[in-house]
Amino acid sequence: xxxxxxxxxxxxxDSIPPRSAPRSxxxxxxxxxxxxxxxxxxIFVSAAPGGAGDTVIIAAITRGRADPSEVARSEYRxxxxxxxxQTLTGYADRVDRFAIGTRSEPATDSALRAINSVAFGxxxxxxxxxxxxxxxxxxxxxxxxxxxxxxxxxxxxIFLLCIMLLKVDERRRxxxxxxxxxxxxxxxxxxxxxEAALVSSLGSAMGVGLGWVASLIINWHYRGVYRTPLAxxxxxxxxxxxxxxxxxxxxxxxxxxAGRRLVRQPPLDLLTGRHERRRAVTATA
Amino acid sequence: xxxxxxxxxxIRHRARTILAVLGVAVSAxxxxxxxxxxxxMRASFKNLLLSRGxxxxxxxKGTLPFDTDATIAEAGAVTASLxxxxxxxxVSPVLGGQxxxxxxxxxxxxxxxxxxxxxxxxxxxxxxxSPRAANELVASDDFLRAxxxxxxxxxxxxxxxxxxxxxxxxxxxxxxxxxxHFIYLAAAQNAVALPLQTLQEMRGEPARDxxxxxxxxxxxSDSVDSVxxxxxxxxxxxxxxxIATAMRQVDERLSYxxxxxxxxxxxxxxxxxxxxxxxxxxxxxxxxxxxxxxxxIGVARARVVLQVLLESTAIxxxxxxxxxxxxxxxxRYLNSILASLPGLPxxxxxxxxxxxxxxxxxxxxxxxxxxxDIYPSWRGASLPIAATLREEAVA
Numbered sequence: 116x117x118x119x120x121x122x123x124x125x126x127x128x129d130s131i132p133p134r135s136a137p138r139s140x141x142x143x144x145x146x147x148x149x150x151x152x153x154x155x156x157x158i159f160v161s162a163a164p165g166g167a168g169d170t171v172i173i174a175a176i177t178r179g180r181a182d183p184s185e186v187a188r189s190e191y192r193x194x195x196x197x198x199x200x201q202t203l204t205g206y207a208d209r210v211d212r213f214a215i216g217t218r219s220e221p222a223t224d225s226a227l228r229a230i231n232s233v234a235f236g237x238x239x240x241x242x243x244x245x246x247x248x249x250x251x252x253x254x255x256x257x258x259x260x261x262x263x264x265x266x267x268x269x270x271x272x273i274f275l276l277c278i279m280l281l282k283v284d285e286r287r288r289x290x291x292x293x294x295x296x297x298x299x300x301x302x303x304x305x306x307x308x309x310e311a312a313l314v315s316s317l318g319s320a321m322g323v324g325l326g327w328v329a330s331l332i333i334n335w336h337y338r339g340v341y342r343t344p345l346a347x348x349x350x351x352x353x354x355x356x357x358x359x360x361x362x363x364x365x366x367x368x369x370x371x372x373a374g375r376r377l378v379r380q381p382p383l384d385l386l387t388g389r390h391e392r393r394r395a396v397t398a399t400a
Numbered sequence: 401x402x403x404x405x406x407x408x409x410x411i412r413h414r415a416r417t418i419l420a421v422l423g424v425a426v427s428a429x430x431x432x433x434x435x436x437x438x439x440x441m442r443a444s445f446k447n448l449l450l451s452r453g454x455x456x457x458x459x460x461k462g463t464l465p466f467d468t469d470a471t472i473a474e475a476g477a478v479t480a481s482l483x484x485x486x487x488x489x490x491v492s493p494v495l496g497g498q499x500x501x502x503x504x505x506x507x508x509x510x511x512x513x514x515x516x517x518x519x520x521x522x523x524x525x526x527x528x529x530s531p532r533a534a535n536e537l538v539a540s541d542d543f544l545r546a547x548x549x550x551x552x553x554x555x556x557x558x559x560x561x562x563x564x565x566x567x568x569x570x571x572x573x574x575x576x577x578x579x580x581h582f583i584y585l586a587a588a589q590n591a592v593a594l595p596l597q598t599l600q601e602m603r604g605e606p607a608r609d610x611x612x613x614x615x616x617x618x619x620x621s622d623s624v625d626s627v628x629x630x631x632x633x634x635x636x637x638x639x640x641x642x643i644a645t646a647m648r649q650v651d652e653r654l655s656y657x658x659x660x661x662x663x664x665x666x667x668x669x670x671x672x673x674x675x676x677x678x679x680x681x682x683x684x685x686x687x688x689x690x691x692x693x694x695x696x697i698g699v700a701r702a703r704v705v706l707q708v709l710l711e712s713t714a715i716x717x718x719x720x721x722x723x724x725x726x727x728x729x730x731x732r733y734l735n736s737i738l739a740s741l742p743g744l745p746x747x748x749x750x751x752x753x754x755x756x757x758x759x760x761x762x763x764x765x766x767x768x769x770x771x772x773d774i775y776p777s778w779r780g781a782s783l784p785i786a787a788t789l790r791e792e793a794v795a
Contacts, residue, residue, distance in 0.1 A: 164462075251742045252741055255741045259734060259737045259738055262733065262734055262737055263664065263734075266426065266429070266730060270668075273422050273423040274423055274671060277678075280415060281416065281679070284682075284686075337656070340655065376415070
């Protein structure tokens with residue numbers, strides 16, 4: 116089959132009169148677009164360039180399935196009547212495989228057992244197992260994405276912690292005043308953490324919006340590049356939930372660290388900036 | 401004095417500076433990885449294709465080498481035609497197939513490559529020797545592990561399997577004479593190589609005088625284009641693929657990784673830039689009084705700008721140097737993930753380190769550091785002295 120597709124040779128034959136009523140075939144939309152073909156066109160197909168073949172009429176133009184295993188393959192697909200293809204390729208009364216529909220999962224199990232134990236020269240596989248095998252590339256790519264995701268989370272955590280430290284440090288005088296007024300350390304840390312949670316929530320909402328726009332652009336771009344209806348980037352509620360939860364946890368952690376660091380300093384030092392001067396003196400000494 | 405001031409300023413907020421350096425290090429690591437990814441697989445693939453000096457591959461019309469089961473007919477005549485083309489120094493025909501080896505009651509399947517051992521470019525012998533007689537073969541480490549066979553053993557091999565009769569076809573007794581590393585095959589693949597004619601005979605009529613591809617060596621890299629043109633003119637039923645064409649195909653198929661590298665690299669650079677800009681801006685805002693006093697006692701604006709520039713550059717450089725080491729470690733890990741892509745030659749590296757990559761990443765980060773410095777240094781240098789002194793005093 117792959118050999119046939121690889122050698123598929125098409126030429127216009129308007130000038131060649133048909134010997135009998137031509138049969139119909141379906142071609143994929145990429146072939147139709149690239150070769151400028153449309154429904155009703157007559158074409159000549161053969162198993163090898165210049166070899167014996169058959170005149171056929173294009174009866175349908177099909178769109179490829181959203182199949183990950185086919186995404187990087189650029190061969191054109193032609194669907195023909197089985198006997199027509201067997202004749203064309205000299206394959207006699209043979210087929211590559213059968214697809215069998217069953218009523219239920221138990222029926223699939225019993226059909227598998229029956230075929231594999233009785234049929235001579237056949238091997239039955241569950242469609243799901245074949246799908247797993249043909250999607251191995253995407254399993255690897257998915258692992259790669261997860262690894263990149265972990266690195267991104269580490270970078271985000273550091274960034275967030277840095278920003279929270281800066282924000283809290285910037286407000287040290289306000290915090291010192293609050294502490295001098297008798298507000299407890301716990302209340303101050305709680306306030307910082309609430310602020311961190313708000314910043315994280317707002318950032319998450321913006322991130323989800325940005326991610327959604329990015330997924331639209333990614334799908335639009337790669338669907339065009341690979342000419343497939345496959346969705347390359349999908350935003351699901353679970354992904355949004357994970358991102359928001361991670362952001363909140365990181366934000367709260369950063370807020371806790373920044374708040375605790377600040378309340379450890381005496382309030383008068385914070386108010387007058389003496390703690391900084393002390394660091395500066397140590398540094399220059 | 402200036403350097404001491406920079407140092408004092410950086411260690412005044414140790415935690416903040418350490419976090420900034422860490423953030424830049426992670427960004428630098430990601431940036432280096434992405435620079436390596438964007439160019440590494442290309443360079444690695446090119447090195448692989450050129451590793452045996454064959455600049456041109458010929459495959460059946462409309463296909464890429466070993467992309468389909470299609471074969472080239474009249475291989476003997478095609479070989480003669482190729483040898484007659486000026487500039488062609490070596491022609492290596494290759495036939496692909498399967499080999500079924502039975503040891504005891506166990507059958508092992510392997511990828512079989514039929515070659516002319518004298519001019520082959522598919523494997524390197526690591527132990528033993530190359531096949532000399534028609535009934536000799538060499539095998540990969542994985543094949544030897546799977547079968548338990550050793551050099552010198554005679555193997556019962558077959559080239560086909562009839563599912564109707566559940567019996568092997570094209571039987572032959574072959575002597576294992578060497579262990580080989582197969583250059584273009586994926587890791588953990590059972591593979592054997594044997595003389596081309598032997599494999600053709602074992603496969604029977606469908607493979608008679610047929611090959612899957614030809615590898616052609618031109619006399620020099622300058623003559624490749626003319627040799628390619630002559631081949632296409634002389635042999636219209638084959639597709640001649642030069643290294644440049646193969647690279648274009650690789651670019652097309654793996655464009656996803658290149659684009660991902662560009663996007664993530666840009667994001668990493670952006671994050672590093674934002675981090676340093678934020679930090680230096682806040683740092684300058686906190687020290688406005690100090691900066692204004694320096695300017696009031698006669699310190700030049702250029703010196704203030706230089707101090708701020710040195711601070712951001714120091715953070716960027718220290719972070720970048722740490723990040724380069726981190727980047728090499730993560731690149732190795734990420735490469736191990738992508739190396740398990742099915743069907744990928746084991747010799748392909750997605751993350752190939754070249755000194756140019758490190759310089760590119762370092763240069764990009766240094767530029768980002770200088771850019772990050774523009775706003776805070778402008779602010780520090782442009783504030784009105786009297787008004788700012790009064791505001792700081794009131795504060």
